[in-house]
Amino acid sequence: MTDFITHCQAHLADIKAQGRYRHFTPLQREASTFPVYRMEIGGETRPVTVWSANDYLGMGVDPAVIAGGRDALEHLGAGAGGTRNIGGTSPLHDALEAELASLHGREAALLFSSGFVSNQATLNAILRSLPGFICFSDEKNHASMIAGIKNSPATCHVFRHNDLAHLEALLAAAPADAPKLIAFESVYSMDADIAPIGAICDLADKYGALTYLDEVHAVGMYGPTGGGVSERDGVAHRLTIIEGTLAKAFGAHGGYVAGDAVVIDFIRSTAPGFIFTTSLPPAVVGAALTSIRQIRRDDARRATLFANAELLKAKLDAAGLPRMPSVSHIVPLMIRDADLCREVSRLLLERHGHYATPINYPTVPRGTERLRLTPTPLHTEAMMDDLIAALTAIFAALGRQAA
Numbered sequence: 001m002t003d004f005i006t007h008c009q010a011h012l013a014d015i016k017a018q019g020r021y022r023h024f025t026p027l028q029r030e031a032s033t034f035p036v037y038r039m040e041i042g043g044e045t046r047p048v049t050v051w052s053a054n055d056y057l058g059m060g061v062d063p064a065v066i067a068g069g070r071d072a073l074e075h076l077g078a079g080a081g082g083t084r085n086i087g088g089t090s091p092l093h094d095a096l097e098a099e100l101a102s103l104h105g106r107e108a109a110l111l112f113s114s115g116f117v118s119n120q121a122t123l124n125a126i127l128r129s130l131p132g133f134i135c136f137s138d139e140k141n142h143a144s145m146i147a148g149i150k151n152s153p154a155t156c157h158v159f160r161h162n163d164l165a166h167l168e169a170l171l172a173a174a175p176a177d178a179p180k181l182i183a184f185e186s187v188y189s190m191d192a193d194i195a196p197i198g199a200i201c202d203l204a205d206k207y208g209a210l211t212y213l214d215e216v217h218a219v220g221m222y223g224p225t226g227g228g229v230s231e232r233d234g235v236a237h238r239l240t241i242i243e244g245t246l247a248k249a250f251g252a253h254g255g256y257v258a259g260d261a262v263v264i265d266f267i268r269s270t271a272p273g274f275i276f277t278t279s280l281p282p283a284v285v286g287a288a289l290t291s292i293r294q295i296r297r298d299d300a301r302r303a304t305l306f307a308n309a310e311l312l313k314a315k316l317d318a319a320g321l322p323r324m325p326s327v328s329h330i331v332p333l334m335i336r337d338a339d340l341c342r343e344v345s346r347l348l349l350e351r352h353g354h355y356a357t358p359i360n361y362p363t364v365p366r367g368t369e370r371l372r373l374t375p376t377p378l379h380t381e382a383m384m385d386d387l388i389a390a391l392t393a394i395f396a397a398l399g400r401q402a403a
Contacts, residue, residue, distance in 0.1 A: 019338035020360040027355065031061040035378055041350055048349065049383050051373045052357040056221060056329065057301055058378045059291045060251030069252075072286025080279035084111075084268075088279030096289045100256050103219075103227050103292060104242050108264035111256050111285075113277045115216050115245035116144040118255030121273025122241060123148030123183060123212060125266070130179045136170055136209070138162070138184040140191065145183055145214060154181075161188075164199055171207040180209035181240075186229035187217040190364050190372065192326035197230055201238040210240040220249025221305060221329060225296040250295065252288035254280045304377035305329055312375045312384050319388050321395070324370065331373040332359075333391070341369040344394055352390035 015021045027037040027048060035058070039048045059065050072092060082088040093111060100109035112118035123145060127133045133154040137145065140161045149156050157174075159167040167182070174180060182204055184195050197213065204211045215228035223231030228244065230236040240263065246254040257267065268274060295301070309329040316323040316333065324332040333356075335341040341358040348354045356371040364370065375384070 018361070019342060020362075025349070025355065025357075029061075031066065034058055034061040035376055035383075037355070039349075039355075046353060048353050048355050049379075049387070050355045051375065051379075051387065052355060052371075053374060053376070054248040055251045056249045056374060056376060057251065057295065057305060058376050059220070059249065059295065062251065062291065062294070064294055065251055065287050065291045068290025069283040069287030073281075073283040076282035076286075078283070079281050082279065083275065083277060084279050085275065090282060090285075092282055092285045092289065093279060096285050096292075097256070099289055099292050100244070101258050103225065103296065104231070104244075104258040105227070105236050106242065106258040107261040109256050109258040110264050110268050110274065111254055111280055112274060113254060113280060115243070115247060115255035116147075117273045117277065118243055118245075118257055119144035119214060120148040120151075121271040122243065122257050122267050123181075124152045124273070125271040126181060126210070126212070126241070127152035127154035129266070129270075132175075133179045133181065134174050136167060136180065136182045138195070140188050141183060141185060142214060142216075145185075145212075149183065161191075162193065162195055164196065164203065167200070168203055168207075171203060171209065174207075176208070180204075180207065181212055182209050183212040183214075185214040185217070186222075187215075187328045187330070189217045189330055190332065190359060190370075192324060192328045192330040192332055194229055194327055197233055198235045198238075201235055205238075211238070212241045212243065213239050214243045216243070216245040216248060216255075217328075217330070219244040220292075220295050221302050224299070226292075226302065246284070246288040246291075250288055250291045252291060253284045254288065301377050305375075308375040308377060308379055308384075311381065312373065312379075315384050315388050316391075319392055321388070321391055329374065331375065333371040333373060335369050335371060336367055338366070338369050340398065341371065343398070344391075345371060347394045347397075348387075348390055352386070352394075354387050354390055 027039050029037050035050050037048045037050050038045055080088040097109045135149050135154045135156045137149055137156055137158050139158045157170045159170055187194055218228040220226040222229045241257050241259045243257045246252040312331055322334045324334050338360045345358040359372050360369050
């Protein structure tokens with residue numbers, strides 16, 4: 001025990017020395033004022049405009065979504081009461097899975113307790129299904145995907161980010177008769193870029209590979225009904241598995257996968273991360289179902305999101321602030337130093353009433369530390385102008401060149 005405590009202390013000290021120790025920021029979300037939260041700073045409760053929420057569309061505070069959760073809570077209770085196989089499946093769970101399958105134009109969908117679990121459990125189940133499986137994984141895939149791949153017996157080849165030539169070279173070098181899976185994301189949340197999904201599907205067809213697409217940062221926002229980039233590009237039907245989350249644009253909680261009925265049934269029947277986990281609470285399911293149904297018919301909200309993202313990018317560029325290139329709704333601001341990134345975030349919060357999470361290693365490589373800004377449809381131009389003024393003042397005070 002003493003050796004373990006000593007190890008913990010030394011490891012934490014090392015993380016702190018590297019400037020990447022993570023502190024929780026106790027923000028009180030206010031449904032009526034989102035994206036303005038409240039926080040106690042210096043003994044005083046002050047408003048804070050939050051720029052790092054994953055509730056991309058503000059659906060988590062939408063009155064209809066709250067009502068959907070409240071109705072399910074009142075009628076079905078606080079918890080599901082068991083796993084999906086042991087008393088934890090209600091008609092509401094079935095309805096949500098049917099809605100998700102319809103959203104992606106697929107035969108079936110399966111709910112998980114989180115997006116992390118849906119990635120980890122599904123990839124692991126697939127890659128354990130046949131001997132000699134080979135997985136081809138984008139180098140910037142999320143930690144949940146990596147966990148599912150690494151804990152399987154499959155051989156894994158990592159291809160350079162969005163590099164089709166490198167992916168094809170790896171596929172061509174693999175045994176032609178080996179089972180293969182290409183795992184990648186649509187919108188990469190830290191670099192704000194988007195995968196060439198159709199071209200990757202072309203390679204999968206050419207080399208006989210399955211495809212696994214993580215759409216967590218795209219569902220609800222991209223495509224005519226919010227089905228993600230794969231819907232926008234008209235390729236959803238070509239993918240073996242589409243994975244998504246209920247916790248970002250849909251404003252609720254949980255993860256899911258969608259695909260052919262037999263594949264989803266196989267995952268349902270074999271993935272321990274699904275079988276042995278308590279079902280999502282009814283209130284969460286009710287809120288998510290309401291949110292998805294509303295988003296599918298509300299293109300105006302999505303349009304405002306993208307208009308705000310482009311407006312913020314333009315304002316950052318006009319101010320000469322070091323914005324990373326972005327073809328998505330995510331707006332990263334490059335800092336390139338862990339200590340400085342944390343300090344900029346601290347000064348934004350304490351002096352100017354804006355919150356942007358510092359993103360450090362291991363989430364991003366050392367030397368690429370950044371702030372990740374995610375404007376929503378509820379952020380105003382006045383909020384953006386105030387943020388730009390605050391960032392400009394902070395950069396000047398720190399003697400930092402804004403370019």
